[in-house]
Amino acid sequence: MSNILTQNWLLNRRHFLRGIGATVALPLLNAMVPTRVRGAAAEAGKPRRSVFVYIPNGVNGMTWQIPKSGRDFELSPSLQPLARHREDFTVFSGLHHPNGIGQAHVCADTWLTGAKIDAQSARKYENTISCDQLMSQVTEQHTRFASLELSIASGTGRPLNSSTLAFSRDGVPLPAEDNPRIVFNRLFGEEPGGIAAQRANLGKRHSVLDAVLDDASSLRRELGNDDRTKLDEYLHSVRDVELRTERLDAWLNVPKPAVAKELAAPFQRDVPKAKAGEYWRTMFDLIVLALRTDMTRVVTYMNGSEGNGLAIPEIGITQARHGLSHHNGDPVVLDRLAKSDAFIMEQFAHFLDQLRAVQDGDEALLDRTMVLFGSGMSYGHSHSNANLPIVLAGGRGLGLKHGQHIDYNRPFLKGDYTLSYDEWRDLCGKPRNEKARLSNVMLTMLQKMEVHTEKFVDSLGPVSEIV
Numbered sequence: 001m002s003n004i005l006t007q008n009w010l011l012n013r014r015h016f017l018r019g020i021g022a023t024v025a026l027p028l029l030n031a032m033v034p035t036r037v038r039g040a041a042a043e044a045g046k047p048r049r050s051v052f053v054y055i056p057n058g059v060n061g062m063t064w065q066i067p068k069s070g071r072d073f074e075l076s077p078s079l080q081p082l083a084r085h086r087e088d089f090t091v092f093s094g095l096h097h098p099n100g101i102g103q104a105h106v107c108a109d110t111w112l113t114g115a116k117i118d119a120q121s122a123r124k125y126e127n128t129i130s131c132d133q134l135m136s137q138v139t140e141q142h143t144r145f146a147s148l149e150l151s152i153a154s155g156t157g158r159p160l161n162s163s164t165l166a167f168s169r170d171g172v173p174l175p176a177e178d179n180p181r182i183v184f185n186r187l188f189g190e191e192p193g194g195i196a197a198q199r200a201n202l203g204k205r206h207s208v209l210d211a212v213l214d215d216a217s218s219l220r221r222e223l224g225n226d227d228r229t230k231l232d233e234y235l236h237s238v239r240d241v242e243l244r245t246e247r248l249d250a251w252l253n254v255p256k257p258a259v260a261k262e263l264a265a266p267f268q269r270d271v272p273k274a275k276a277g278e279y280w281r282t283m284f285d286l287i288v289l290a291l292r293t294d295m296t297r298v299v300t301y302m303n304g305s306e307g308n309g310l311a312i313p314e315i316g317i318t319q320a321r322h323g324l325s326h327h328n329g330d331p332v333v334l335d336r337l338a339k340s341d342a343f344i345m346e347q348f349a350h351f352l353d354q355l356r357a358v359q360d361g362d363e364a365l366l367d368r369t370m371v372l373f374g375s376g377m378s379y380g381h382s383h384s385n386a387n388l389p390i391v392l393a394g395g396r397g398l399g400l401k402h403g404q405h406i407d408y409n410r411p412f413l414k415g416d417y418t419l420s421y422d423e424w425r426d427l428c429g430k431p432r433n434e435k436a437r438l439s440n441v442m443l444t445m446l447q448k449m450e451v452h453t454e455k456f457v458d459s460l461g462p463v464s465e466i467v
Contacts, residue, residue, distance in 0.1 A: 046361065047142070048398055048449050049297040049369040050135055051287060053351075054108055054165055055344055056304040057325035057380040059389045061424035063338040066091055067417040069407035078341040081349045082391075087403040088352060088366060089393035090466055094408030094427075094436045096386045098458050100376055101431070104383040105306040107376025109173075112165050112300070114439045114457030130167040131442040131456060132298050133174070135449045139297040144251045147298040148290055150183065150283055151176030152273070152308055163308075165300040176302065180282045184267035187295050188256050199252055257293040276310040277347060284351035292358050292365055303344070306377065312343055325380025329421055348373055352393055367397035370445050379428035386431040392441060392466065398448045400466050408436030435460055 064078040073091075075083055082089060099116040100107065106117040112130035132147060140146035153163040154177050166174040177183050267286055271279045280303055287299050304310060309321025317324070317336050324340060327333035355366035374390035377383060387409065396402065412432040417423065439459035444467060446456055 046363075046397070047294060047297055047368060048139070049291055049299075050132065050445055050449055051291075051299045051301065051369060051371045052112060052132055052165060053348065053371065053373045054111055054300075054302045054304070055321075055373075055375045055389075056108070056302075056306045056309045056377070057321050058375050058377040058384075058428070059341045060334055060338040061378065061387070061389075061428065062334070062419050062421060064341060064389055065093065065417060065419060065424065066405045066407070067419065069093075069405050069410050071404045073405040078338060079345060079391075081342060081345040082352070085349065085352045085356070085393065088356070088396070089391050090400075090402045091405045092390040092392070092408070092441065093387060093405065093410075094431070094433055095388045095390050095438045095441065096431045096436065097376070097388075097438050098434075100385045102383075103376070103385055107385065108165055108302060108305055109167070111374075111376040111438075112442070113167055114442075115171075126171070128167065128171060128457065129169045130165060130300075131446060132166055132300050133168060134446060134451050134453070134456075136298045138449060138451050140247070143294055143296045144254070144256075145187070145290075145296040146247075147174075147300070148183070148187075148287070148296045149174050149176035149300050150287070151178050151302040152304050152310065154178045163302065163305060165302050176300070179270065180267050180286050181270055183286055184264065184289075187290055187293075188259050188264070199249060257295075259289075273310055274313060276312045277314055277343065279310075280344075280347040281350050284347065285354060287351070288354045288358060288365070291355075291369060292360070312340055315339060315343055317343075322380075325377075327381055329381075334421075348391075355394065363397045366394045368395075370395035370398065370400065370448060372441070372445065379425055382425070382429075384425070384428035386429060387427045388438060390438065390441065392445075395445075395448060400448065402466070404465070406463070406465050408433040 059078060064076055066073050066076050066079070068074065075086070079091065097110055097114050099114055100110040103110055103117055109115065109117055112132055113128040115126060115128035136147040147166065149164055149166045151163045151165075155163050155175050163178075164173045164176040166176070168174060177186075266282060267289075271282045273279050283301060283303070287301060290296050290299065304321055307322055311318050311320050317340055319333075319336065321340060324333060324337040327337060352366060352371070355369055355371070356364050358365040360368045371393040372390070373393065374388055376388065377385055378387045378389060392400070393402070394400070409427060409432045437458060437460060439457045440461060440463050443453070443456040443459040444462040446453055447462055448467075
């Protein structure tokens with residue numbers, strides 16, 4: 001991955017600024033400045049990035065749970081693949097979403113929003129924006145794509161089987177893509193029909209938006225206060241689309257990064273999901289490429305939903321993850337779930353390897369990128385949502401400190417962990433520490449991404465132990 005770019009073009013900064021107009025502010029891009037003279041100018045605007053990786057249906061807590069808290073801990077069997085990155089991540093125990101307790105197959109909708117979900121309709125009670133989209137509002141002015149949504153299945157999903165982690169300010173699920181080839185071509189391929197055709201399509205969209213806004217302004221004068229409020233919320237989303245349209249038009253003037261053919265080849269074929277490990281690694285490599293080329297700085301990757309998790313035939317696991325999670329305490333099925341957990345962590349370790357291998361200025365890409373890994377469920381058999389499996393990696397260049405196990409359960413335990421089945425099931429049923437909220441971790445990440453906020457959903461404050 002380290003030689004994946006060929007920089008054979010250089011943008012003229014003055015011409016580029018004239019091209020985008022006065023309404024869109026973009027940073028000094030590497031493509032505008034020869035490598036030998038970037039120096040202090042590039043240092044002042046170092047990118048901040050975040051990636052969110054979701055696994056469905058919880059884990060086998062008996063092989064995931066780390067018994068000892070603090071820095072002097074031993075990795076559990078499931079987390080052993082991360083050993084070479086020990087100083088690059090923090091493991092959390094005891095976290096939960098207060099609104100997520102009791103949720104089943106809509107856990108992914110809750111994971112980055114902290115929202116309360118109506119299980120019957122799979123609709124959020126509030127139009128809660130996801131954490132990643134709050135970040136993208138800060139970073140989108142710097143990148144061609146405000147965010148990148150990847151999943152195990154394309155689209156937004158259907159009720160009780162989500163296919164995306166990302167939700168807009170108005171609570172609308174953002175479509176995710178599951179085909180690496182389609183994503184690569186969107187990021188680095190030629191614009192369909194050429195730039196002129198793309199600009200014409202954007203012009204049509206802009207005309208429609210102008211007409212909508214004009215009609216809405218006339219209608220607003222005839223409405224009561226309540227209806228005006230509802231209409232204003234709608235118009236807010238329309239104006240968001242208008243801004244995105246203007247930004248897309250501006251980026252048409254900017255050449256996409258060139259990728260050598262032999263290095264683009266892995267992304268130009270359809271990787272079958274039956275080869276789970278290869279498929280996951282391809283998606284992870286694509287994320288690394290998107291980040292290092294600064295095409296986006298915010299990525300969500302749902303590598304499985306509660307109803308759509310992959311089997312792993314290459315290690316002899318033919319059951320999908322949902323089936324493994326409904327083990328009813330069967331030792332044979334639990335062993336398969338543990339092997340599945342460890343295999344997934346091997347793919348995640350590969351992702352961290354790639355982020356560590358790429359240099360981003362004088363730092364590794366991993367040090368400029370925060371990666372939240374985990375699930376919205378802990379004990380899959382009865383859909384329990386306390387004691388969520390959560391790992392936060394990277395971001396040392398943003399001010400995070402790692403190499404520790406933060407255990408919010410520990411003060412409430414009568415003795416050491418037994419790592420028994422009954423203990424695991426009990427820990428996942430009800431939070432031991434009501435203040436141990438996943439939203440606290442997300443608030444910490446938001447602040448490190450320079451989102452100016454003191455609260456995210458039901459957060460109580462940032463996690464002091466990691467900053």
